[in-house]
Amino acid sequence: MSQRKIIHIDMDAFFASVEQRDNPELRGKPVAVGGSSSRGVVAAASYEARAFGVRSAMPSSVAARKCADLIFVRPRFDAYKEASNHIRSIFHRYTDLVEPLSLDEAYLDVTQNKLGLASATQIARNIRKEIFDELNLTASAGVSVNKFLAKVASDLNKPNGISLIRPEQVDAFSANLKIEKFFGIGEVTAKKMHRMGIHTGNDLRRFSRVALTHMFGKAGGYFYNICRGIDDREVKPDRVRKSVGAEQTFKTDLADFDSQCRALHEIVEEVALRLIKNDTKGRTITIKVRYQDFSTSTRSVTLDDFTNEVGRIAEVTMKSFADHPRLLPIRLLGVAVSNLDVAVNEQFGQLTLDF
Ligand code: DCP
Ligand code: CA
Ligand code: CA
Numbered sequence: 001m002s003q004r005k006i007i008h009i010d011m012d013a014f015f016a017s018v019e020q021r022d023n024p025e026l027r028g029k030p031v032a033v034g035g036s037s038s039r040g041v042v043a044a045a046s047y048e049a050r051a052f053g054v055r056s057a058m059p060s061s062v063a064a065r066k067c068a069d070l071i072f073v074r075p076r077f078d079a080y081k082e083a084s085n086h087i088r089s090i091f092h093r094y095t096d097l098v099e100p101l102s103l104d105e106a107y108l109d110v111t112q113n114k115l116g117l118a119s120a121t122q123i124a125r126n127i128r129k130e131i132f133d134e135l136n137l138t139a140s141a142g143v144s145v146n147k148f149l150a151k152v153a154s155d156l157n158k159p160n161g162i163s164l165i166r167p168e169q170v171d172a173f174s175a176n177l178k179i180e181k182f183f184g185i186g187e188v189t190a191k192k193m194h195r196m197g198i199h200t201g202n203d204l205r206r207f208s209r210v211a212l213t214h215m216f217g218k219a220g221g222y223f224y225n226i227c228r229g230i231d232d233r234e235v236k237p238d239r240v241r242k243s244v245g246a247e248q249t250f251k252t253d254l255a256d257f258d259s260q261c262r263a264l265h266e267i268v269e270e271v272a273l274r275l276i277k278n279d280t281k282g283r284t285i286t287i288k289v290r291y292q293d294f295s296t297s298t299r300s301v302t303l304d305d306f307t308n309e310v311g312r313i314a315e316v317t318m319k320s321f322a323d324h325p326r327l328l329p330i331r332l333l334g335v336a337v338s339n340l341d342v343a344v345n346e347q348f349g350q351l352t353l354d355f
Helices: 014-022 060-066 077-091 120-135 147-156 167-176 187-195 209-216 219-226 257-277 310-322
Strands: 006-011 031-034 042-045 071-073 098-102 105-109 139-144 162-164 243-254 282-291 296-307 330-340
Touching (some): 006 147, 014 031, 310 330
Antiparallel strands (some): 031 042, 282 330
């Protein structure tokens, strides 16, 4: 296989940066996003707060003790979600091989890319600039030949940095890397390795694959590879869906108009629910009817505006259905809404009912 070009992008102090961006009074100050109550924990800490030792997942009471001037801010998930959608739309300008790991982070495979750019580093630079220009937020980027190295790289010059591990540097880089930096080696595993005298990739290389599997189970094989800088995992794309829909095949074919309408209404309710869940609206409503003899007819209606309202979709669907030929009993009905105002991420939807 030819050399891949993988980028890992991770937003800097994500929730805290969004808060500082949206409230100028918070800029340059130690900020913790999270509850300030005795039982709250810190979700995100601004870099100013980190200078005092405040970290994510730390109890708020501990954080307040470390930094007397710490400002606690309630999370606003809608704002983070919006920023997340925006950065994903930037990624998709370059490639559809985008695998989000969380709201603020994703892998991109840019070996082939939409702009035909030869340099992955240039793409990472463009992305960082576009994120800054369009969102007023900073991101860090790592560029290398696989996911593991790209992810490690994005951390090297954080915050607001970029780093590249070139193919010819992979061997030395992974040999010298401290095992704590290996993605997938947590605190417990790291302690276990330290007790065995394993501190770097090079130390890990002394063990055979069989020995590592014996000591660390399934992860052992992964460790064997990554200490050599080898990681063949593919970037698994979040396929952007162009429609939200549901369909149903009936146990016995529906012959009368009333039961057909009732079934259709249930399907419409499901579709509207999915649109709302995915935070999207659509303009085109398509109805699919499959008859007893498997002949199928579909019709689409495009509205003047976007909707996710069950009443509106039902009205259009029923009208369209009434125009359908209904000579044969019906074995399947489906409704889909397309022409969406916001691209929908597949991970939120069940695929089984979609068409
Ligand atoms: N987050 C959370 N609870 C955690 C860790 C993180 O709610 N225990 C949220 C808040 C973070 C966001 O996820 O802002 C992203 O997490 P990261 O681990 O990427 O951390 P940050 O983006 O905050 O900082 P960094 O600059 O180190 O990436
Ligand atoms: Ca981050
Ligand atoms: Ca992250």
